[in-house]
Amino acid sequence: MTTLNELRISSNKDELDIDMVHAFLSQETPWAKGMPRETLERAIAGSLCVGGYVGGRQVAFARVVTDHATFAYLCDVFVLPSYRGKGYAHALLAQLFASESLQGLRRIMLATTDAHHVYRPHGFKALSNPGLFMEVHNPDVYRGA
Template sequence: MQAGELTISNRNDDLDLDMVYAFLSQETPWAKGMPRAIFERAVAGSLCFGGFVDGKQIAFARLITDEATFAYLCDVFVLPAYRGRGYASALMKHILASPSLAALRRIVLVTTDAHHLYAPHGFTSLGNPERYMELHRSDVYGTDA
């Protein structure tokens, strides 16, 4: 898919997994210190999307999904040098229009500071937060992120 100058692919063979792993494990608080083997298992068990400009991957998003009823959206990023150009929004539009995701009953995500990115695509605060529970192991990668 082409969105302006952004090309989007959900083929794992197209992804620059070295760049994605380096960014996630070194630059993000939620995946800092993630071992490469865990990252590779996560990618293998997920539906991943890459955003490319001039053949270089500059964006990524991963969904853990059954592609029938539910998805958890995570690991969304645009490299810092490419932010502010609408690439994240274009990536979100493409993801949400994908045939295997467009009819899902629920897509959830967790964000600390990107509500402005997701709200225009229909994401809202939890309607019934009292129903949600979590088991959060913050030190699973040997860091306290």
């Protein structure tokens, strides 16, 4: 049985298992289904990322898009299914939010359909005024890519 003490978290992008991250995101998630690898590589290059590792194998990932001053958007958070329920997502988020780049921001946002319980302990709550927010949303952007 793997424990939380066995998890190593790193923000070194050179350590990321891009093949695994891409396979999981593009095949297993509804928000990035079909994402081309090149798109993921560009996204990682322009983001603050952390990977979670157990026994030298990457088992978790999270990415934040930020201007490092006022705003951040948390996205692409996952823990591989066989490693869930061990507190790895919470540990990954705690280390990510401790990053100097995310201190003093006015707003950090995310979108989730079913993992509210993962994010609430980190201060996330429903939008206080949803009418302020608008979006351009193209859910089929990767179809045919």
